[in-house]
Amino acid sequence: AQTVTQSQPEMSVQEAETVTLSCTYDTSESNYYLFWYKQPPSRQMILVIRQEAYKQQNATENRFSVNFQKAAKSFSLKISDSQLGDTAMYFCAFMKRGGSNYKLTFGKGTLLTVNP
């Protein structure tokens, strides 16, 4: 079974600054996907960024980028130029690439507050 750990229950950052959210995972799988989802107060989970484990290059999406360290089983999210709208719960998630590759296993989440 896979486990995902987010060790920072809460974080805060000033608007326009950079913040990094941590995520580690444990798996015996060699092929998988990793995701960061954002959940604002509206409750709707929104995909922020996706990483395929077989790709060495770190994924980036505008102000969002990841630092994927496969050997260390680490997958952190960096948010640059933080905006007030980035305030939300952020969840790290894992999905196998084969077999029962349909379910997301989530971490407990990190509540990020962006202060003006």
Added chain:
Amino acid sequence: GAGVSQSPSNKVTEKGKDVELRCDPISGHTALYWYRQSLGQGLEFLIYFQGNSAPDKSGLPSDRFSAERTGGSVSTLTIQRTQQEDSAVYLCASSLVVGGGYEQYFGPGTRLTVT
């Protein structure tokens, strides 16, 4: 097009009553998923559908929980004889196909409160 919709948005029920939660996936998405989000357990996978078939029901917490999907579209999650520990937000998601790392698009969830 429209995203995933869920109804009701909030539901308060008395212990022992049955409840039905509805999910309308994105049109054309063959895969549909149910998750539960609670303070104690975080986000848990419950069940998924490929078309109208549910190959894996092992995530359902007890036999009081059941789900069906009709016409490859709408899905209903039913909880019989609700208990207080069933209080949670129930999230539905859909994706174009199962697996393959395809993005799961989530609905806004149904907040269930059992009194």
